[in-house]
Amino acid sequence: MKFPKPYTLKEIAQLIDCEYVGAQDFPVLGMNEIHVVNAGDIVFVDHPKYYGKALESNATIVLINKKVDCPEGKALLISDDPFRDFNVLTNYFKPFQPSNNQISKTAKIGKNTIIQPNSFIGNNVQIGDHCIIHSNVSIYDNTVIGNHVEIHSGTVLGANAFYYKNRPSGFDQLKSGGRVVIENHVDIGAACTIDRGVTADTTIKAGTKIDNQVQIGHDTIIGKKCLIASQVGIAGCVIIQDEVTIWGQVGIASGITIGAKAVISAKSGVSKSLKGAKSYFGIPADDSRLKYKEIASLRKIPELLEKLKQNEKK
Numbered sequence: 001m002k003f004p005k006p007y008t009l010k011e012i013a014q015l016i017d018c019e020y021v022g023a024q025d026f027p028v029l030g031m032n033e034i035h036v037v038n039a040g041d042i043v044f045v046d047h048p049k050y051y052g053k054a055l056e057s058n059a060t061i062v063l064i065n066k067k068v069d070c071p072e073g074k075a076l077l078i079s080d081d082p083f084r085d086f087n088v089l090t091n092y093f094k095p096f097q098p099s100n101n102q103i104s105k106t107a108k109i110g111k112n113t114i115i116q117p118n119s120f121i122g123n124n125v126q127i128g129d130h131c132i133i134h135s136n137v138s139i140y141d142n143t144v145i146g147n148h149v150e151i152h153s154g155t156v157l158g159a160n161a162f163y164y165k166n167r168p169s170g171f172d173q174l175k176s177g178g179r180v181v182i183e184n185h186v187d188i189g190a191a192c193t194i195d196r197g198v199t200a201d202t203t204i205k206a207g208t209k210i211d212n213q214v215q216i217g218h219d220t221i222i223g224k225k226c227l228i229a230s231q232v233g234i235a236g237c238v239i240i241q242d243e244v245t246i247w248g249q250v251g252i253a254s255g256i257t258i259g260a261k262a263v264i265s266a267k268s269g270v271s272k273s274l275k276g277a278k279s280y281f282g283i284p285a286d287d288s289r290l291k292y293k294e295i296a297s298l299r300k301i302p303e304l305l306e307k308l309k310q311n312e313k314k
Contacts, residue, residue: 118135250285
């Protein structure tokens with residue numbers, strides 16, 4: 001998330017009422033999660049295990065819960081609760097804005113685009129030309145949709161990330177201030193859910209086709225000309241490269257990469273990154289040929305046991 005204008009370190013510290021380390025006029029340009037940070041961004045960290053990763057990241061401002069040595073060229077914001085204060089900043093720069101209209105007055109809709117009855121189009125949504133938005137679609141604030149996109153009934157674009165911190169009082173949600181970006185010539189089936197990024201974009205690239213009842217988590221990037229069949233669940237921060245095919249009921253864990261032109265067979269569970277241009281199957285998903293050999297071997301176990309019994313009798 002980039003701020004509407006540059007802020008100083010002192011100004012940001014005042015917003016969250018915390019101490020800072022660094023020049024008071026140190027420039028602050030935005031805030032992001034660690035996997036998408038750039039120079040000028042704030043990143044938060046609240047566990048010693050991840051201090052090093054945050055301090056060595058591309059972020060130049062680290063919101064942290066302990067005063068540590070500040071790396072050269074960076075600044076610190078010292079907070080007793082960085083998770084809470086990251087939410088404070090998200091609420092400040094991307095507050096929830098209720099809409100009193102079915103199609104927000106701030107939405108921009110291109111030529112020859114059809115919006116069917118009972119669909120909701122939120123604030124600052126951009127929809128390109130020659131699109132069809134079927135009935136009962138909900139498109140949350142700040143979503144960007146390209147040209148020649150079709151979205152079927154019951155789909156929701158832009159719900160909050162499934163991202164929580166476990167506290168003694170219960171689960172505390174990390175606020176979502178990112179967007180959903182749908183590029184040109186994308187088709188999205190009925191009853192799909194695509195969550196917005198926490199601070200960046202969940203992106204579906206040009207030419208990808210998504211079947212009914214697919215869940216796509218926050219900050220995931222799906223490449224060009226992918227095919228995703230029904231009931232697939234993709235967690236947050238996943239990168240799926242171009243021309244990947246994912247068949248029904250596949251589950252994909254967070255933070256992994258699927259290489260270009262990979263094919264994942266139905267009901268597979270993907271728990272680690274997979275190389276491109278190969279076929280995968282099983283739980284955990286692995287090279288299809290190896291998995292089928294494993295299955296064939298398992299089927300022989302009763303026969304082998306019977307042979308062992310016969311040998312023992314002899």
